[in-house]
């Protein structure tokens with residue numbers, strides 16, 4: 001059991017390292033696109049199940065509240081929190097529709113939907129993404145394992161290539177935290193992160 005504890009931490013660290021080495025340029029490009037949309041007054045919607053539902057709420061809370069900086073509130077909604085909507089839509093339609101229906105109700109063209117799924121196969125997330133695409137909403141997948149169905153549906157898939165659900169989730173929440181950091185920097189310390197000298201300044 002001592003080994004379990006120690007190797008779980010090492011595996012988590014290794015999974016994060018492998019993910020960032022493979023995705024660092026794409027993350028920058030996609031985060032910039034998301035931040036630009038928030039700057040233009042668009043919002044971020046998030047959906048996912050179980051631990052990923054918790055991640056959605058965590059990320060939305062950082063943006064609506066505060067991450068590291070005192071600044072205005074930023075628009076982000078976790079579609080995982082309203083138990084009346086979740087039970088009504090789940091009961092009257094289907095559990096597969098619980099996020100799709102909220103995307104239809106709350107989403108607007110130009111918004112961003114982040115779907116979080118370690119398998120990439122949760123039907124309620126797939127349906128939400130399909131609805132979002134129909135509505136002109138940018139779709140980003142925080143995925144895992146082999147990316148599942150969502151890797152071929154979202155505009156921008158990020159796949160944590162590990163078959164352990166918790167290890168994948170640990171990278172997802174790091175990605176979510178870094179997104180919050182990036183958005184704060186992009187909107188409120190732009191000069192610091194994007195100094196106005198020369199081409200190729202990318203941090």
Ligand SMILES: O=C(CO)[C@@H](O)[C@H](O)[C@H](O)[C@H](O)COP(=O)(O)O
Pocket residue numbers: 049050051052116117118119120121122165166169
């Ligand atoms: O947190 C965990 C496992 O670590 C679970 O609650 C897990 O999120 C649930 O089984 C989800 O239903 C898995 O869905 P998904 O990630 O495959 O979309």
Ligand SMILES: [Zn+2]
Pocket residue numbers: 051165166169
């Ligand atoms: Zn978990």
